[in-house]
Amino acid sequence: MTDPLVDAAHRDLVDLTANGIRFHGSPGIEAASVWLEDRLTAAGLAVTRQTVTLPGWEPGESNTLRVTAPIERVLPVWPMLWSGSSDGPVTGTLRPLGPQGIWGDSITWQRFVVTDDSGTVVAYVHARDVGPAAPQPLPHGSDLSVPHLVVGRIDGLQLREWCIDGGTVTVELTGSAGPTDEAAAARSDNLVVDIPGTGTGHVLVCAHYDSFFNTVGAYDNGSGTIALLHLAEGWARTAPTPSVRLVWFTAEEWHLGGSRHHVDTATPEELAAIDFVVNIDGLGRGSYLETFASPEVFGVVAHDAITAHAAATGRTLQTENRFPPTTGTDDASFYRAGVPSLFLTFNDLHRLHQPEDLPNEGIATNIVWTTALVRELVTLAAPARVGAPGIL
Structure with missing residues (x-):
């Protein structure tokens, strides 16, 4: 690796995964939360913890x-x-x-x-x-x-x-x-950081930092965790245009337990204040970038912005915009509440929930590229709301 940004992303991914398996409620995710909070406070950012409690398993x-x-x-x-x-x-x-x-x-x-x-x-x-x-x-x-x-x-x-x-x-x-025994609930924390912007608007950017029980999860989702960390450290030095809330969610693998808790404990006014959500989950190897978005027209706008960013950075991508959003990652918690959302992933399905999901240069390269992309995406205009989805 010769790009210093890619080198830094790889080092951080190695350090994060050195905390071990980050299954919700495990010692590994607690250690990872401390590692993240130490980095964020060192950047001058205040971290709020939101405890998420679920039945143990x-x-x-x-x-x-x-x-x-x-x-x-x-x-x-x-x-x-x-x-x-x-x-x-x-x-x-x-x-x-x-x-x-x-x-x-x-x-x-x-x-x-x-x-x-x-x-x-x-x-x-x-x-x-x-x-x-x-x-x-x-x-x-x-x-x-x-x-x-x-x-x-x-x-x-x-x-x-x-x-x-x-x-x-x-x-x-x-x-x-x-x-587990009914008294032995599984607990770990969402980590929340708010960064005031220099202009108008309010965007929530998130990634889950838990992993499945059989992996240290470099791709899923150590990659999004480090991308979010680098965004936070960059915006701590130079504020974004819109105000940004950054959330590292726990228990995504447990039916979106962390993001569900965050949405369910928010007031209607707090949810209404979010222009849209950007969820970074799974920046694997390669150049196959999938996006999921709602409303449908927001997906078109985001897809065009991604295509323009790829051209500007000399990146050849295979891109696909899917609709409606998947219900398998944290933006779904906001989608069901009627908040516009965008989910980004470089799919690496043969590493998904595998012990072999370890840090590599391909992941680090996509962390760096996606971090720059998200800095642009948060400046998109707020899409019109279409309300929470009904039964269909």
Whole structure:
């Protein structure tokens, strides 16, 4: 690395991830919050902590899936967040159920049920749509009394093929994940910094700094965490035009627990004062930049601004503007409250929720580029509000 800004971003990402796995309520996320607050206060910024308390849950240490027929095969698995346990090994017959929405219906997986000889449900198996097995939060209404294990796309296709071929697919599995004692709630903090602007307007810029239980999360979302930190340090030296609230959210991986808390505890007047939200979540390797925005016309304006910035910086991108916004990251909490929003991600799905999600130069390069982009995006005109979404 020869660019000093990229070098600095890489060093900061290494330092952040050295705090360990930043799962909500864990020692790692507490250590990361202290590291962030120390950097922010050193820049002369005041930090407000917002404690977020959610029911405790742990992934356990023994989550396994072995196919016993039609051929024997051990499949790599992770437990889904909120999964129940099996209280030891269980056996059963596996059969497909059909599609399953993740993050609402932002992405679609396949789902299988496992039943014992009496027909009782003993587990569910989820097959990712792309890439290796990667845990996600279970959708609302899931059966939390039994294990929910996720396999990768290829293993899911093989399971489905065996079932379609008409043979009996039997499995043996264990699931040790489950809720902690009711008294042992999971707690960690949102970090909030307000920076007055030199002109008019008020923009909220956010990133989540928690990770899943199996990774230090350099891409998801150490990258957004460091981008937000560098924005804060830059604006501490030279104030932005609009006033900016910066929020590092905890518990994004826990059904957006941190951002939901922030929105739910805000007054209607505070939400009305936000022109729009910019959410930075997942600045992976490469040049595939996805944006999600609402209202729809705001997505067009933002897309044009991004295209212009790419041209001005000599960057060749594959860009895609999707609508409506995904419900899987923190801008969704504001979208459901009727606040205009924009979500940016350099998708790196093969590193998503993987132990291999470690710092690298590609991430650092996109941190630097996105930081400069967001400095421009916050100066966009406030879009007209369309109100909170209804059932559709």
